[in-house]
Amino acid sequence: xxxxxxxxxxxxxxxxxxxxxxxxxxxxxxxxxxxxxxxxxxxxxxxxxxxxxxxxxxxxxxxxxxxxxxxxxxxxxxxxxxxxxxxxxxxxxxxxxxxxxxxxxxxxxxxxxxxxxxxxxxxxxxxxxxxxxxxxxxxxxxxxxxxxxxxxxxxxxxxxxxxxxxxxxxxxxxxxxxxxxxxxxxxxxxxxxxxxxxxxxxxxxxxxxxxxxxxxxxxxxxxxxxxxxxxxxxxxxxxxxxxxxxxxxxxxxxxxx
Amino acid sequence: xxxxxxxxxxxxxxxxxxxxxxxxxxxxxxxxxxxxxxxxxxxxxxxxxxxxxxxxxxxxxxxxxxxxxxxxxxxxxxxxxxxxxxxxxxxxxxxxxxxxxxxxxxxxxxxxxxxxxxxxxxxxxxxxxxxxxxxxxxxxxxxxxxxxxxxxxxxxxxxxxxxxxxxxxxxxxxxxxxxxxxxxxxxxxxxxxxxxxxxxxxxxxxxxxxxxxxxxxxxxxxxxxxxxxxxxxxxxxxxxxxxxxxxxxxxxxxxxxxxxxxxxxxxxxxxxxxxxxxxxxxxxxxxxxxxxxxxxxxxxxxxxxxxxxxxxxxxxxxxxxxxxxxxxxxxxxxxxxxxxxxxxxxxx
Numbered sequence: 001x002x003x004x005x006x007x008x009x010x011x012x013x014x015x016x017x018x019x020x021x022x023x024x025x026x027x028x029x030x031x032x033x034x035x036x037x038x039x040x041x042x043x044x045x046x047x048x049x050x051x052x053x054x055x056x057x058x059x060x061x062x063x064x065x066x067x068x069x070x071x072x073x074x075x076x077x078x079x080x081x082x083x084x085x086x087x088x089x090x091x092x093x094x095x096x097x098x099x100x101x102x103x104x105x106x107x108x109x110x111x112x113x114x115x116x117x118x119x120x121x122x123x124x125x126x127x128x129x130x131x132x133x134x135x136x137x138x139x140x141x142x143x144x145x146x147x148x149x150x151x152x153x154x155x156x157x158x159x160x161x162x163x164x165x166x167x168x169x170x171x172x173x174x175x176x177x178x179x180x181x182x183x184x185x186x187x188x189x190x191x192x193x194x195x196x197x198x199x200x201x202x203x204x205x206x207x208x209x210x211x212x213x214x215x216x217x218x219x220x221x222x223x224x225x226x227x228x229x230x231x232x233x234x235x236x237x238x239x240x241x242x243x244x245x246x247x248x249x250x251x252x253x254x255x256x257x
Numbered sequence: 258x259x260x261x262x263x264x265x266x267x268x269x270x271x272x273x274x275x276x277x278x279x280x281x282x283x284x285x286x287x288x289x290x291x292x293x294x295x296x297x298x299x300x301x302x303x304x305x306x307x308x309x310x311x312x313x314x315x316x317x318x319x320x321x322x323x324x325x326x327x328x329x330x331x332x333x334x335x336x337x338x339x340x341x342x343x344x345x346x347x348x349x350x351x352x353x354x355x356x357x358x359x360x361x362x363x364x365x366x367x368x369x370x371x372x373x374x375x376x377x378x379x380x381x382x383x384x385x386x387x388x389x390x391x392x393x394x395x396x397x398x399x400x401x402x403x404x405x406x407x408x409x410x411x412x413x414x415x416x417x418x419x420x421x422x423x424x425x426x427x428x429x430x431x432x433x434x435x436x437x438x439x440x441x442x443x444x445x446x447x448x449x450x451x452x453x454x455x456x457x458x459x460x461x462x463x464x465x466x467x468x469x470x471x472x473x474x475x476x477x478x479x480x481x482x483x484x485x486x487x488x489x490x491x492x493x494x495x496x497x498x499x500x501x502x503x504x505x506x507x508x509x510x511x512x513x514x515x516x517x518x519x520x521x522x523x524x525x526x527x528x529x530x531x532x533x534x535x536x537x538x539x540x541x542x543x544x545x546x547x548x549x550x551x552x553x554x555x556x557x558x559x560x561x562x563x564x565x566x567x568x569x570x571x572x573x574x575x576x577x578x579x580x581x582x583x584x585x586x587x588x589x590x591x592x593x594x595x596x597x598x599x600x601x602x603x604x605x
Contacts, residue, residue, distance in 0.1 A: 021312045022538035023446075054446050055493030058536060157471055213359065 002201055004037075004148055004179055005094070005126040007065070011036045012196070013226050014067065014181065015219070016206025023058045025215055030062050033219035038064050039096055039204065041071035042086045056089070067128060069096035074109070076116045083120050095120060096128045096150070096183075106156045106184075110137045114144050121145025130183050133167040135174055142178065149175065150183035150204060153195060157207045159187025162195055172199045189218075189225030196229025197237060258282065260573065261427040265292040265414065267300070267396070267558040268540075268551050268566070269433035270403045274331055275563075275570035277410045284413045286422035288437075292414075293400025295435045299452050299530035301478050301488055302396040302559055303465050304328065305341050307362035307388050309557065316539060317557060318361075320564040325392035327563035332402050335394045339464035342366075342375060343386040346514060352469040353384055363388045377460045377516060393465050393478055396559060429573055431542075432550045436531040439495050442543075442550060447495025447531040450556065451504045452488035454480075455512065457522035468515045475511040484525070487512050489556070500527040532556055542569050549573075 002009045015035045020026035030038060040059055059066060068086035073079040076099060083095045099116055101109025108131055117127045121144055129141050133151040141149060151171060154160035162168055162185070172180060182195045183204040192203045203226055212218035258281050262269045265287035273283045287294075306321030329336040343363070345353040357363065363386040372379035374387065408414060415422060424430045432438060439445050462479040478486045490504045505527060512519040535541060535553040540561055542551045551569060554561060 021314070022534075022536060024537040027536070054495065058446070211355075 002179065004128075009036050009202075011223075012202040012230060013192075013223055014039060014183075014202060014204040015209065016204070017059060018206055019210040020215055023055060026210075027058065027062055028216045029209055029219040030064060032216045033209070033223045035219075035223075036064055037067050038062065039067045039069050039206070040090070041069050042082055042089060065094070066090045066092060067094050067096050068092065069130075070098045072100070073098060074100050074103075076112045076119070079112070079116045080119050083116075083125060084123075087125070093124055094126045094128065096130060098130045108132060108152075110134065110140075113137070114140045117141055117146050118144040128181070133164060133171055135171060138171060138175060138178075142175075148179045148181065150181045152184040153182050153191070154185025154187075156184040158185055159208060160185055161187050161191030165194075165198070168195060168198055168200070189221045192222055193225040193229035193232070196226055197232050199233050202226075258429075258574070259284070259427045260429045260431060261286060261422070261424050262431050262433055263287075263422065264295075264433035264435060264437070265289070265400075265404070265416070266295045266297040266433065266435050267293065267400065267562045268435065268554060269431075270400065270407065271327075271562040271566035272431060272433060272551060272570060273407050273412050274403065274410075275566045276573065277407060277412050279570055279574045281570070281574060282411075283407075284415065284427075285407075286415045286418040288418055288420055290416050291401075292404040292416075293397060295437070296450070296530040296532050296554075297396055297400055297435075297558055299450060299488070299528045300396040300556075300559055301452070301465070301476055301486055302394045302399065303341065303476065303478060304336070304392040304394065304560055305388065305465065306560060307360055307391060308341050308343065308467065309560065310361070311356050311359045313538065313557070317561065321557065321560040322390075324560045324563050327567075328392075328394055328399065328559070331563075332394075332399055332406065335399050335402065336392050337394065337464070338392040341388040341391040341393075341465050341467060342371070342378075343388070343467045343469065344371070344378070344382040344515070345384070345469040347383060349470060350384055352471060353386060356469055357386055360386075360388075362390055375462055375464070375466070377462060377518075378466070381516065391465075394559065395480055399559070430548045431569070431573075432545075432548050433552070435552060435554070436495065436497075436533040438550065438552055439531070439533060442545075442552060444535050445533055445552060446493070446536075448534050448555065449492040449494040449496055449529060449531055450489040451492075451500040451508070451527070451529045452486060453500065453505065453508055453524060453528070454526035455485045455487060455519055455522035456483050456525045457485070457518055458483045459518040459521060460516050466515065468511055470511060470514075473507045473511045475508060475515070477512065477515060485512075485519075485522075491556075495531050497529060497531050500529050540565055 011034050013033050013035045014037045016039045068090050070079040070082040079099050099109045099112040117129050120127050127146045128148050129146050130150050153162040179201045181202040182200050186192050186205045187208050209215050209218045260283050262285045265285050276283045304325040306318045309317050325336050366385040366387050368383050371385045439447050465478045468475045532555050533552050534555040538555045540553040
């Protein structure tokens with residue numbers, strides 16, 4: 001079981017809700033993935049709606065936990081304000097904290113991130129920080145009150161997959177007891193399986209499913225890959241070596257001549 | 258037979274046309290002062306089913322491929338059949354390949370072909386997709402002309418009508434009120450769209466151009482008179498308020514990326530409308546007691562309204578010909594709600 005701020009989860013895929021062809025396909029993808037947490041980004045324009053039949057109503061009917069995020073925020077004050085609005089709209093103290101520092105790569109501004117995490121943790125929020133794979137930033141975020149960390153493995157939406165495996169490995173090794181979720185950069189199920197094999201606790205993705213030709217089938221594919229990676233991690237993986245080892249012993253074999 | 262249509266947007270007017278053409282007596286009640294004042298007013302007017310297939314199901318292609326022909330025959334002179342050009346900035350050419358894997362009916366263009374097709378874009382893009390079979394029209398002119406044509410055909414319009422326009426004396430009432438029906442139509446939601454109009458004589462385009470960008474996709478539709486409609490955002494909201502600063506900035510940025518001349522253009526209009534949509538983003542008609550609702554056109558009003566209006570008009574008209582209490586069950590097209598098959602009563 002995965003424990004995130006006291007909530008036990010049996011599924012290790014967190015799914016974003018943006019950019020699906022339609023809400024109906026989103027709903028089917030959520031079911032196919034068996035995810036228990038979906039992320040929803042809040043824009044000012046979407047906050048004031050009240051009529052029934054809205055997108056948020058549809059999200060609520062999915063019966064999964066909502067992790068609102070502060071997508072698109074570039075400053076600490078923006079992120080804090082958005083988090084507070086999200087708490088009102090979704091009635092949850094969970095927040096995926098994004099403070100973007102570079103418009104092109106959407107790389108998090110780790111200085112602003114730590115500051116915003118401190119403010120929000122102080123106000124009772126359960127903060128899920130979207131961060132780089134930097135160990136020092138990880139330390140600071142834990143000091144700031146975070147009990148879950150979400151490092152990227154490549155820029156958001158890039159579909160590049162884990163581009164710095166050694167950084168991810170050392171992060172896992174340094175924080176063996178902190179739930180670590182790879183957020184952003186996953187492009188295909190094999191990427192998800194790879195980071196799960198490294199021992200990461202879960203994967204958060206959006207574009208890889210929403211942008212697939214068949215998002216529902218891709219959601220199921222990711223669910224399978226994440227499970228496989230998790231099982232493989234527990235089963236104990238072989239380390240690669242330089243020379244061949246025959247899988248069938250040759251000594252003692254009968255020789256026909 | 259007498260039919261009352263509520264709403265004079267693209268859904269209401271195309272249905273009025275299809276019914277009137279079948280000899281049905283039609284009246285249209287609209288709360289606004291003129292036709293096409295809702296989402297239709299802010300539409301791009303692109304008749305682009307093959308491009309839409311990038312994010313829409315095959316149904317949109319099937320039902321939309323006849324749209325240009327319908328508008329051309331209903332309103333001769335309105336439709337421009339010059340195709341659609343899809344481009345991407347050099348660093349986002351992966352978006353172009355992705356678009357190509359999701360769509361059909363295009364051919365790849367190289368720099369020279371692009372220059373030949375749209376001289377203004379020469380040297381700006383190395384690769385493009387050209388959807389030759391697509392077309393566009395000016396939604397506002399089309400709505401005004403359709404209004405005039407229908408009036409000449411004997412359709413009576415009640416503009417500035419009360420929302421509860423009296424419906425006694427009508428055999429059928431069809432609600433085509435689009436986003437106004439959000440809140441009283443199950444599952445109908447709003448998807449906000451923001452647009453703007455730029456005016457510049459420095460650049461000329463002959464066809465809609467779509468600029469692919471992972472975050473801010475954009476279309477530019479030439480309207481003549483040096484005007485260009487630029488849109489459109491897709492925001493899950495039914496807020497009809499003015500365009501936000503961020504959306505304006507992003508749309509202008511993308512337009513500027515398409516061609517620097519748009520940086521010198523005059524911003525002559527901004528607007529925001531609410532698209533009515535069902536969860537699958539496909540339109541349908543449903544029966545709600547004694548009212549038929551035709552709604553959920555999402556961003557495909559001008560593209561899909563002719564097809565649905567024609568099919569619904571045939572149903573309504575057919576019920577009269579059946580002369581039976583309830584029309585016999587018939588195979589319903591995929592886009593009609595299968596859970597609520599339409600049952601027209603030949604009432605008196």
